Amino acid sequence: MIEEAAGVETLVDDEFIADWGHPPHVHTYHQFLFVPLGWITVTAQGQEYRLSASVALWIPAGIVHSSRFGEDSMIVSEAFDADRYRLPYTEMTSVNVTDAQRRLLLSRTRRSVLSDDAFAFASLSAATRASLPLPQPSSPLAVTVARELGRRPDDPRTVTEWALSLHTSSTSLRRAFRAETGLAFSEWRTRLRLNHSLDLLQRGHLVGAVAAMVGFSSVNGYIMAFRRHFGQTPGAYAKRSA
Known part of the structure:
Protein backbone atom coordinates (compact mmCIF):
# COMPACT_ATOMS: atom_id res chain seq x y z
CA MET A 1 0.00 0.00 0.00
CA ARG A 129 22.47 6.70 26.38
CA ALA A 130 23.88 10.21 26.58
CA SER A 131 26.83 9.76 24.24
CA LEU A 132 26.97 8.87 20.56
CA PRO A 133 27.58 5.26 19.52
CA LEU A 134 31.32 4.88 18.94
CA PRO A 135 32.34 1.41 17.72
CA GLN A 136 35.99 0.66 18.44
CA PRO A 137 38.48 -0.50 15.78
CA SER A 138 40.26 -3.82 16.19
CA SER A 139 43.44 -3.74 14.09
CA PRO A 140 46.64 -2.69 15.93
CA LEU A 141 47.33 0.59 14.10
CA ALA A 142 43.74 1.82 14.21
CA VAL A 143 43.55 0.86 17.90
CA THR A 144 46.67 2.95 18.55
CA VAL A 145 45.08 6.00 16.93
CA ALA A 146 41.80 5.48 18.77
CA ARG A 147 43.57 5.11 22.11
CA GLU A 148 45.64 8.27 21.63
CA LEU A 149 42.63 10.29 20.54
CA GLY A 150 40.75 8.98 23.56
CA ARG A 151 43.49 10.45 25.75
CA ARG A 152 43.84 13.65 23.71
CA PRO A 153 40.70 14.35 21.62
CA ASP A 154 42.17 17.75 20.70
CA ASP A 155 45.11 16.11 18.87
CA PRO A 156 45.05 17.99 15.53
CA ARG A 157 46.82 15.37 13.42
CA THR A 158 45.12 14.44 10.15
CA VAL A 159 44.75 10.83 9.06
CA THR A 160 47.74 11.36 6.76
CA GLU A 161 49.88 12.59 9.66
CA TRP A 162 48.75 9.66 11.82
CA ALA A 163 49.66 7.27 9.02
CA LEU A 164 53.12 8.80 8.66
CA SER A 165 53.80 8.48 12.39
CA LEU A 166 52.75 4.81 12.28
CA HIS A 167 54.67 4.00 9.07
CA THR A 168 51.57 3.01 7.13
CA SER A 169 49.49 4.55 4.35
CA SER A 170 46.61 6.91 4.94
CA THR A 171 44.48 4.74 2.65
CA SER A 172 45.07 1.68 4.83
CA LEU A 173 44.23 3.60 7.99
CA ARG A 174 41.04 5.04 6.49
CA ARG A 175 39.98 1.59 5.29
CA ALA A 176 40.61 0.11 8.73
CA PHE A 177 38.35 2.64 10.45
CA ARG A 178 35.61 2.24 7.84
CA ALA A 179 35.71 -1.57 7.86
CA GLU A 180 36.03 -2.02 11.64
CA THR A 181 33.78 0.76 12.96
CA GLY A 182 31.41 1.44 10.06
CA LEU A 183 32.49 5.10 10.20
CA ALA A 184 34.91 7.22 8.22
CA PHE A 185 37.90 8.36 10.29
CA SER A 186 36.71 11.99 10.29
CA GLU A 187 33.23 11.01 11.48
CA TRP A 188 34.67 8.67 14.13
CA ARG A 189 36.89 11.46 15.48
CA THR A 190 34.01 13.94 15.44
CA ARG A 191 31.87 11.58 17.51
CA LEU A 192 34.71 11.02 19.96
CA ARG A 193 35.17 14.76 20.41
CA LEU A 194 31.45 15.36 20.84
CA ASN A 195 31.24 12.61 23.45
CA HIS A 196 34.13 14.15 25.39
CA SER A 197 32.44 17.53 25.20
CA LEU A 198 29.32 16.30 27.02
CA ASP A 199 31.10 15.93 30.34
CA LEU A 200 32.80 19.33 29.98
CA LEU A 201 29.45 21.00 29.30
CA GLN A 202 27.90 19.29 32.31
CA ARG A 203 30.76 20.60 34.46
CA GLY A 204 29.93 24.18 33.48
CA HIS A 205 32.61 25.03 30.93
CA LEU A 206 31.67 27.66 28.35
CA VAL A 207 30.81 26.44 24.86
CA GLY A 208 33.76 28.23 23.24
CA ALA A 209 36.19 26.74 25.73
CA VAL A 210 34.75 23.26 25.27
CA ALA A 211 35.10 23.51 21.49
CA ALA A 212 38.82 24.23 21.83
CA MET A 213 39.38 21.63 24.56
CA VAL A 214 38.07 18.79 22.39
CA GLY A 215 39.78 19.88 19.19
CA PHE A 216 37.28 21.79 17.06
CA SER A 217 38.95 24.53 15.04
CA SER A 218 35.96 26.85 15.37
CA VAL A 219 33.08 27.34 17.78
CA ASN A 220 30.65 27.44 14.87
CA GLY A 221 31.90 24.09 13.60
CA TYR A 222 31.43 22.59 17.05
CA ILE A 223 27.90 23.96 17.41
CA MET A 224 26.89 22.71 13.96
CA ALA A 225 28.29 19.23 14.63
CA PHE A 226 26.63 19.09 18.05
CA ARG A 227 23.26 20.13 16.64
CA ARG A 228 23.54 17.62 13.77
CA HIS A 229 24.20 14.70 16.12
CA PHE A 230 22.18 15.63 19.21
CA GLY A 231 19.38 17.74 17.74
CA GLN A 232 20.14 20.74 19.96
CA THR A 233 22.91 23.28 20.56
CA PRO A 234 25.59 22.62 23.19
CA GLY A 235 24.28 25.66 25.09
CA ALA A 236 20.79 24.14 25.25
CA TYR A 237 22.27 20.82 26.35
CA ALA A 238 24.24 22.53 29.11
CA LYS A 239 21.12 24.28 30.40
CA ARG A 240 19.14 21.04 30.44
CA SER A 241 21.98 19.25 32.22
CA ALA A 242 22.17 21.98 34.85
Whole structure:
Protein backbone atom coordinates (compact mmCIF):
# COMPACT_ATOMS: atom_id res chain seq x y z
CA MET A 1 0.00 0.00 0.00
CA ILE A 2 1.22 3.54 -0.76
CA GLU A 3 0.50 6.72 1.19
CA GLU A 4 1.57 10.35 1.03
CA ALA A 5 3.67 11.53 4.00
CA ALA A 6 5.07 15.07 4.21
CA GLY A 7 4.70 15.44 0.45
CA VAL A 8 6.70 12.24 -0.23
CA GLU A 9 5.22 9.11 -1.75
CA THR A 10 5.97 6.39 0.77
CA LEU A 11 5.34 2.68 1.14
CA VAL A 12 3.61 1.39 4.26
CA ASP A 13 4.59 -2.28 4.03
CA ASP A 14 7.64 -4.41 3.24
CA GLU A 15 6.61 -5.74 -0.17
CA PHE A 16 8.97 -3.49 -2.09
CA ILE A 17 12.36 -4.37 -0.62
CA ALA A 18 14.97 -4.48 -3.40
CA ASP A 19 18.44 -6.04 -3.44
CA TRP A 20 20.02 -2.63 -2.86
CA GLY A 21 17.74 -1.57 -0.02
CA HIS A 22 14.32 -0.07 0.63
CA PRO A 23 12.81 3.13 -0.87
CA PRO A 24 11.16 5.74 1.40
CA HIS A 25 8.52 4.05 3.54
CA VAL A 26 6.86 4.31 6.95
CA HIS A 27 5.74 1.78 9.56
CA THR A 28 2.77 1.80 11.88
CA TYR A 29 4.93 -0.10 14.40
CA HIS A 30 8.25 0.55 16.15
CA GLN A 31 11.16 -1.14 14.38
CA PHE A 32 14.46 -2.30 15.84
CA LEU A 33 17.20 -2.86 13.21
CA PHE A 34 20.32 -4.88 13.95
CA VAL A 35 23.07 -5.88 11.49
CA PRO A 36 25.19 -8.75 12.87
CA LEU A 37 27.02 -9.02 9.54
CA GLY A 38 27.84 -6.25 7.08
CA TRP A 39 26.20 -2.83 7.21
CA ILE A 40 23.06 -0.86 6.43
CA THR A 41 22.63 2.91 6.07
CA VAL A 42 19.23 4.30 7.06
CA THR A 43 18.26 7.81 5.97
CA ALA A 44 15.53 9.80 7.70
CA GLN A 45 14.75 13.48 8.21
CA GLY A 46 17.91 14.57 6.40
CA GLN A 47 20.26 12.44 8.51
CA GLU A 48 22.06 9.16 7.84
CA TYR A 49 22.52 6.35 10.38
CA ARG A 50 25.23 3.79 9.64
CA LEU A 51 24.54 0.46 11.37
CA SER A 52 27.04 -2.31 12.00
CA ALA A 53 27.47 -5.23 14.39
CA SER A 54 27.98 -2.84 17.31
CA VAL A 55 25.43 -0.13 16.45
CA ALA A 56 21.70 -0.86 16.08
CA LEU A 57 18.81 1.54 15.46
CA TRP A 58 15.35 2.20 16.84
CA ILE A 59 12.88 3.62 14.31
CA PRO A 60 9.74 4.91 16.06
CA ALA A 61 6.44 4.36 14.28
CA GLY A 62 5.48 7.04 11.78
CA ILE A 63 8.96 8.18 10.68
CA VAL A 64 9.56 8.11 6.92
CA HIS A 65 12.90 6.44 6.15
CA SER A 66 14.82 4.64 3.42
CA SER A 67 17.76 2.25 3.56
CA ARG A 68 20.76 0.92 1.64
CA PHE A 69 22.16 -2.55 2.31
CA GLY A 70 25.69 -3.90 2.06
CA GLU A 71 25.94 -6.65 -0.55
CA ASP A 72 26.47 -9.49 1.94
CA SER A 73 24.73 -7.97 4.95
CA MET A 74 22.60 -9.93 7.39
CA ILE A 75 19.80 -7.75 8.72
CA VAL A 76 17.63 -8.55 11.72
CA SER A 77 14.44 -6.50 11.95
CA GLU A 78 12.01 -6.75 14.85
CA ALA A 79 8.63 -5.02 15.00
CA PHE A 80 6.86 -3.87 18.16
CA ASP A 81 3.23 -2.78 18.31
CA ALA A 82 3.13 1.01 18.79
CA ASP A 83 -0.12 0.74 20.73
CA ARG A 84 1.40 -1.71 23.19
CA TYR A 85 4.95 -0.37 23.54
CA ARG A 86 6.01 3.16 24.40
CA LEU A 87 9.52 4.28 23.45
CA PRO A 88 11.38 6.78 25.66
CA TYR A 89 12.01 9.06 22.65
CA THR A 90 10.31 10.13 19.42
CA GLU A 91 13.31 10.38 17.07
CA MET A 92 15.48 7.79 15.34
CA THR A 93 17.90 6.59 18.03
CA SER A 94 21.16 4.66 17.68
CA VAL A 95 21.94 2.01 20.29
CA ASN A 96 25.33 0.59 21.22
CA VAL A 97 25.14 -3.21 21.14
CA THR A 98 27.34 -5.07 23.62
CA ASP A 99 28.58 -8.64 23.12
CA ALA A 100 25.93 -9.93 25.54
CA GLN A 101 23.16 -8.08 23.73
CA ARG A 102 24.44 -9.33 20.38
CA ARG A 103 24.21 -12.91 21.61
CA LEU A 104 20.68 -12.27 22.86
CA LEU A 105 19.57 -10.84 19.54
CA LEU A 106 21.09 -13.68 17.55
CA SER A 107 19.54 -16.27 19.86
CA ARG A 108 16.12 -14.70 19.22
CA THR A 109 16.41 -15.51 15.50
CA ARG A 110 16.45 -19.21 16.42
CA ARG A 111 13.29 -19.11 18.54
CA SER A 112 9.85 -20.00 17.26
CA VAL A 113 8.18 -17.77 19.87
CA LEU A 114 9.79 -14.41 20.66
CA SER A 115 9.68 -12.74 24.06
CA ASP A 116 9.93 -9.01 24.76
CA ASP A 117 13.49 -9.03 26.14
CA ALA A 118 14.97 -7.28 23.08
CA PHE A 119 12.56 -4.39 23.52
CA ALA A 120 13.45 -4.15 27.19
CA PHE A 121 17.22 -4.01 26.76
CA ALA A 122 17.25 -1.86 23.64
CA SER A 123 14.81 0.74 24.88
CA LEU A 124 16.69 0.95 28.18
CA SER A 125 20.01 1.36 26.36
CA ALA A 126 18.59 4.16 24.24
CA ALA A 127 16.89 5.89 27.15
CA THR A 128 20.06 6.01 29.24
CA ARG A 129 22.47 6.70 26.38
CA ALA A 130 23.88 10.21 26.58
CA SER A 131 26.83 9.76 24.24
CA LEU A 132 26.97 8.87 20.56
CA PRO A 133 27.58 5.26 19.52
CA LEU A 134 31.32 4.88 18.94
CA PRO A 135 32.34 1.41 17.72
CA GLN A 136 35.99 0.66 18.44
CA PRO A 137 38.48 -0.50 15.78
CA SER A 138 40.26 -3.82 16.19
CA SER A 139 43.44 -3.74 14.09
CA PRO A 140 46.64 -2.69 15.93
CA LEU A 141 47.33 0.59 14.10
CA ALA A 142 43.74 1.82 14.21
CA VAL A 143 43.55 0.86 17.90
CA THR A 144 46.67 2.95 18.55
CA VAL A 145 45.08 6.00 16.93
CA ALA A 146 41.80 5.48 18.77
CA ARG A 147 43.57 5.11 22.11
CA GLU A 148 45.64 8.27 21.63
CA LEU A 149 42.63 10.29 20.54
CA GLY A 150 40.75 8.98 23.56
CA ARG A 151 43.49 10.45 25.75
CA ARG A 152 43.84 13.65 23.71
CA PRO A 153 40.70 14.35 21.62
CA ASP A 154 42.17 17.75 20.70
CA ASP A 155 45.11 16.11 18.87
CA PRO A 156 45.05 17.99 15.53
CA ARG A 157 46.82 15.37 13.42
CA THR A 158 45.12 14.44 10.15
CA VAL A 159 44.75 10.83 9.06
CA THR A 160 47.74 11.36 6.76
CA GLU A 161 49.88 12.59 9.66
CA TRP A 162 48.75 9.66 11.82
CA ALA A 163 49.66 7.27 9.02
CA LEU A 164 53.12 8.80 8.66
CA SER A 165 53.80 8.48 12.39
CA LEU A 166 52.75 4.81 12.28
CA HIS A 167 54.67 4.00 9.07
CA THR A 168 51.57 3.01 7.13
CA SER A 169 49.49 4.55 4.35
CA SER A 170 46.61 6.91 4.94
CA THR A 171 44.48 4.74 2.65
CA SER A 172 45.07 1.68 4.83
CA LEU A 173 44.23 3.60 7.99
CA ARG A 174 41.04 5.04 6.49
CA ARG A 175 39.98 1.59 5.29
CA ALA A 176 40.61 0.11 8.73
CA PHE A 177 38.35 2.64 10.45
CA ARG A 178 35.61 2.24 7.84
CA ALA A 179 35.71 -1.57 7.86
CA GLU A 180 36.03 -2.02 11.64
CA THR A 181 33.78 0.76 12.96
CA GLY A 182 31.41 1.44 10.06
CA LEU A 183 32.49 5.10 10.20
CA ALA A 184 34.91 7.22 8.22
CA PHE A 185 37.90 8.36 10.29
CA SER A 186 36.71 11.99 10.29
CA GLU A 187 33.23 11.01 11.48
CA TRP A 188 34.67 8.67 14.13
CA ARG A 189 36.89 11.46 15.48
CA THR A 190 34.01 13.94 15.44
CA ARG A 191 31.87 11.58 17.51
CA LEU A 192 34.71 11.02 19.96
CA ARG A 193 35.17 14.76 20.41
CA LEU A 194 31.45 15.36 20.84
CA ASN A 195 31.24 12.61 23.45
CA HIS A 196 34.13 14.15 25.39
CA SER A 197 32.44 17.53 25.20
CA LEU A 198 29.32 16.30 27.02
CA ASP A 199 31.10 15.93 30.34
CA LEU A 200 32.80 19.33 29.98
CA LEU A 201 29.45 21.00 29.30
CA GLN A 202 27.90 19.29 32.31
CA ARG A 203 30.76 20.60 34.46
CA GLY A 204 29.93 24.18 33.48
CA HIS A 205 32.61 25.03 30.93
CA LEU A 206 31.67 27.66 28.35
CA VAL A 207 30.81 26.44 24.86
CA GLY A 208 33.76 28.23 23.24
CA ALA A 209 36.19 26.74 25.73
CA VAL A 210 34.75 23.26 25.27
CA ALA A 211 35.10 23.51 21.49
CA ALA A 212 38.82 24.23 21.83
CA MET A 213 39.38 21.63 24.56
CA VAL A 214 38.07 18.79 22.39
CA GLY A 215 39.78 19.88 19.19
CA PHE A 216 37.28 21.79 17.06
CA SER A 217 38.95 24.53 15.04
CA SER A 218 35.96 26.85 15.37
CA VAL A 219 33.08 27.34 17.78
CA ASN A 220 30.65 27.44 14.87
CA GLY A 221 31.90 24.09 13.60
CA TYR A 222 31.43 22.59 17.05
CA ILE A 223 27.90 23.96 17.41
CA MET A 224 26.89 22.71 13.96
CA ALA A 225 28.29 19.23 14.63
CA PHE A 226 26.63 19.09 18.05
CA ARG A 227 23.26 20.13 16.64
CA ARG A 228 23.54 17.62 13.77
CA HIS A 229 24.20 14.70 16.12
CA PHE A 230 22.18 15.63 19.21
CA GLY A 231 19.38 17.74 17.74
CA GLN A 232 20.14 20.74 19.96
CA THR A 233 22.91 23.28 20.56
CA PRO A 234 25.59 22.62 23.19
CA GLY A 235 24.28 25.66 25.09
CA ALA A 236 20.79 24.14 25.25
CA TYR A 237 22.27 20.82 26.35
CA ALA A 238 24.24 22.53 29.11
CA LYS A 239 21.12 24.28 30.40
CA ARG A 240 19.14 21.04 30.44
CA SER A 241 21.98 19.25 32.22
CA ALA A 242 22.17 21.98 34.85
